[in-house]
Amino acid sequence: MWAELLPVGRSASSGGYRRFAWNSADAECRAWFEEQAVGRGLSYELDRNGNQWAWLGDPAGEGAIVTGSHLDSVPDGGAFDGPLGVVSSFAALDELRGRGTEFTRPLAIVNFGDEEGARFGVACIGSRLSAGVLGRDQAYELRDAAGVRLPDAMEKAGYDPAAIGADGDRLARIGAFVELHVEQGRYLAEDQPVGVAGAIWPHGRWRFDFHGEANHAGTTRIEDRRDPMLTYANTVLAARKKARTAGALATFGKVAVEPNGTNAIASLVRGWLDSRAADEATLTALVEEIERAAYERGDRDGVRVELTRESYTPVVEFDAPLRDRLARRLGRDGAPVPILPTGAGHDAGILASAIPTAMLFVRNPSGVSHSPAEHAETADCLAGVAALADVLEDLACQ
Known part of the structure; x- marks a missing residue:
């Protein structure tokens, strides 16, 4: 999966990525997500705001456990910010199926649109619209550097801008959202590949x-x-x-x-x-x-x-019981994994006002993000997949 995504939207001159909302690279990423979902026999759907969902179990069921992230990038961004969370979500599902896990709750993987805000200037547009944090009228006024309005860009890409808006019914059916993300900074020690987010700075x-x-x-x-x-x-x-x-x-x-x-x-x-x-x-x-x-x-x-x-x-304090549960579940020798602060915004932070959310961080030895130099070691990424699988198993098999 990682190898398939690597060339999409990559600049030959900078080595960074230019996957902006509703452009051709974004369309390729979206097609990839749909292929991954359908190839696994998952129910694929688009919500009213253009966010992509892949469901195992009944999408209309209650208490669903959701994971995922985003596939867009900042200008000349790195390969890991966003895509690592989406790829790891599909890989974690594969791991759980390999274990023979039987789920008692619906499980979903999501790709939220325009998380980085690189084109229209507002971050996390897909999740903000769904949570009602960004209103329809406000979204319609957003323009890119060329003066193209958000609804016009969506329509040109084949989506219906008339449908955008708060998606309270969908969020009400979600029991928890867990987002895996590459660490943006350098807080995790060399022997600690995975941590849990505590709060997001305002x-x-x-x-x-x-x-x-x-x-x-x-x-x-x-x-x-x-x-x-x-x-x-x-x-x-x-x-x-x-x-x-x-x-x-x-x-x-x-x-x-x-x-x-x-x-x-x-x-x-x-x-x-x-x-x-x-x-x-x-x-x-x-x-x-x-x-x-x-x-x-x-x-x-x-x-x-x-x-x-x-x-x-504003400041986002992730759901404390969920945060602590994840930290204990992933700990070793009776000690929980580190709980880290972060100054970066995420879809999980937007959704935290509506549903219980948590985040896992995978170690970034360089500490660099939003740059082609962004990096995570393969062994740490695999540890992140295993950690996410453990968390999903714990939450979706109660």
Whole structure:
């Protein structure tokens, strides 16, 4: 399965992946998921938001145990973020069938759409829509960099955008959702291939618009310039300094410039801030300080600053009884596996407000993620499959 997915959406120049929602690479990944489901005799279906489901047992049954993740990527992302969870889910099912496991609950594997938010700017769109966290009207207003609306992209890919919206009936039939994911960081020790997530830091995305005045780079005096690039650059530096002081994270990783000419002073610079912290009070204070720094520098530079919050996810505490049950089940010699914090958002974090959710992490020796250098050793991945199979057996065979 891993070998089949590796070439899909891979850039020959960077070695990274460009599997964005509703593009051709996404379509290939979706076709692969359907093939895996049908080839195992599972019931395959699409939900109203374009998320893919593969069912063992009655999809309408109560107390279903669900696992899975996503198959899309950030721009030039790594191979493991998302796909490892989906591949491991099918592999865990194969393992359980090999054991002769008899399930007393329905079991499902899911591929949530547009988890990374690489195309339309909002992360976890598929799960947000299903949980009612993202409304239909809000989703219809989302556009990509080329101005294409989300519903138009879905329709072009062969899906019905008129159906999108909260899927409460489906979620009400789910007893628990467990997502396996490659570790994003380096918390697991060399002798510990698998850990359990404790909580997800609150995080969000903010768009800063710096409005200046376009002019000639070679003829406009320094004192006559209203250069938004200066205000943007100072804001980037201020964000790094204030995040370090607060013990939090602040990253400007995306920027768009108009008119984007080498010999022209920009008229507009848009910069996207990703910020995360251990608690909501710290995150709120940090973003307010960055905003204040932007406005103060903008006044000095003659630049008008606008701030728009594009997405926000509060702190997520995973279901404690489920979390602890998994940690004990996967422990050895009477000691549970490590319970890890994470600053990364996931579909499991979105669904946590509606159903019991938990996460397993597979060790990442490099600590690198959202990059072609992202990696997990084969032995650790296989340990992750075995761990997921043990967890599913424990939950779905009660």
